Amino acid sequence: MNMRRKLIFTIFALVFAAGLVMAAGQALAAEEKPTQFFGFGFYRTGPYAAGGSGYASGMEDFMQLRNMQGGVNGIMYAWEECETAYNTARGVECYNRYKDRNALYHPLSTGITYAVIPKAPKDKILIISSGYGRADASDGRIFPWIFTTPTSYWSQNTAKIKWIAKQEGWGGDMADIEKYLKGLKIANLYIDIPYGQETKPILDAMSKKFGFTVRHFPLAAPAIDQKAQWLDIVRRFKADWVINRNWGVSCTVPLKEAARLNFPREKILGVWWCGSEDDVLPAGKAAIGYRATNFHGVGKDFPIIQDVIDTVYGAGKGNISMTRVGTVFWNRGLVTAIMNEEIMRTAHKKFGNKVLTGEEMRWGMEHLNITEERIKEIGAEGLMQPMKNSCEDHEGGGLVFFQSWNGDKWINTGEVMTPMKEWVREMVEESSAKYAKEKNITPRDCSKVD
Structure with a gap:
């Protein structure tokens, strides 16, 4: 009997030990999976925390989803x-903290973008300022490491002026747009920081071109x-008309002040950083009918967002309260994370x-081509716009969407404006050429670039 017990015990011990070895091996294999590191400079505190926390969590929730699905091509x-x-x-400081490990950096601030632009070529780190930052960085000949994809502040403002003309009766023919803008008075109400100052040149130029006063x-x-x-x-x-170019807690103030002075809120058009739920809810009824721009869809009725809800939040691994999933800033972070991934996939081809270097990531971004078909495959149809970059063009999209607050949620109005691309490009090249001269930069010859 004792021999039998010893035999059973020995077999049990061997099986248990083998199980431990297998488990340890699996854990080691998981630990050894290659990882692409992203060091982020986010802001979850201060007067702009609503935007920073939503954006950050949208990005991280998407990355968490992909990790739970096995990564990006195994990475x-x-x-x-x-x-x-x-x-x-x-x-x-955050940029410097991660520069030895980062291949890509999102400054998430126009001021920070301006500060790291000179550093990027030396450190070989791709800088993406999606819908913010320095507009003339859309010229890839002068700024090979900086991208404004999918659109810049200058493009957005030309779309805004086209939209205002449309509200005044314009039918869409650029040949007669001046007729509907001439004589209008447009107030550009802006927070006096680099972000707020960025659109003054384009508005001044358009006022001269089309005859309105800004x-x-x-x-x-x-x-x-x-x-x-x-x-x-x-x-x-x-x-x-009033352009609301505030940011953070100040975005709500114009709606309250307009109500106090009986100025119609329908005549206020917000920048896409003043078009979130956090910007309108504190204003209550004073916000109903207010409209803002955007460069992506609103709400959570998209397959990719449902995947995040079911997989990530279903497992209790979300990075923010479920109530903020599908909000404007969260969606913006998600769309940005999708773009990051498509950059990686392009570079992998x-x-x-493999784990990509900054130079490889930059190549992927410059050759990015997210088609409508690919967007549908991702499950983001209606959520994001097509993007296609090149050596010359680091903006790569340009479409501007318009949305309206109904007192409960943001509604996509269905209006999509293309910017005044040729005219914006002329301004971009003029401005970037001045920068190149100041910094002694020789523009790239894109005919010789892979």
């Missing part, structure tokens, strides 16, 4: 956050008190399924 995501509080100095009303950050500016806008300037 897993790894990421780490550094808090910038939307402060330029801290943003540069007046810029600066606001000292964080721009909570706007009473004096609004009195000037309504009583003295007598604006026909040339360099193999």
Whole structure:
């Protein structure tokens, strides 16, 4: 009996040991899976926290989804956050912290973007400023490491002016757009930081070209008190239209001030950083009918978002409250993460399924071509727009969507405006040429670029 027990015990011990070895081997294999590292400079604190936290979590939720599905061509995501509080100095610190491990960096701030632009070529790190940053960086001949994909502030503002003309009765023929803009008074209400200042040149140029009057009303950050500016806008300037170029907690203020002075909210058009749920909910009824621009879809009725909800949040691995999934800033982060992944997939086709360097990632971005068919495969039809970059063109998209707040949620109005591409490109090349001269940069000859 004792021999039998010893035999059973020995067999059990061997099986158990083998199980431990197999489990250890599997764990080691999982640990040894190659990972593409992303060091992020995000802001989850301060007056702009709503935008930063939503954007960050949308990106991370998408990466979590892909990791749970086995990665990108077998490459897993790894990421780490550094808090910038939307402060330029801290943003540069975060960039420097990760520069030895990063192949790609999202500054998520126009000020930070300007600060890291000179660093990128030396450090060989791809810089993406999607819908923000320096507009003339769309010229890839001068700025090979910087991309504004899918659209820039300058393109957005030409689309805004086209949209305003449409509200005034314009039918869409550029030959007679001046007829509907001439004589209009447009107030550009902007927070006086690099982000807010970026669109002044394009608005000034358009006012001369099309005959409307634009007046810029600066606001000292964080721009909570706007009473004096609004009195000037309504009583003295007598604006026909107001462009809301605030940011963070100040985006709501124009809606409240407009209601106080009986200025129609339908005549206020917001930048895409003043078009989130956080910007309108505090204004209550004063926000109903307010419209803003965007460069992606709204809501969560998209297959890819449902995948995130079912897989990531279903497993309790989400990065933010479920109530914010499908909100504007969360969607923006998700769309950006999809773009990151498509950059990786493009680069993998040339360099193999591997952890990418900054130079390889930059090549992938410059050859990015996200078609409507690919968007449908991803499950993001209606959520994101096609994007196609080249050596010359680092903007790669350009479409501007319009949305309206109905008191409960943002509704896509169905209006999609293309920017004044040729004219914007002329301004981009003129501005980038000045930068190249100042910095002694020789423009790339794109006919010789792979």
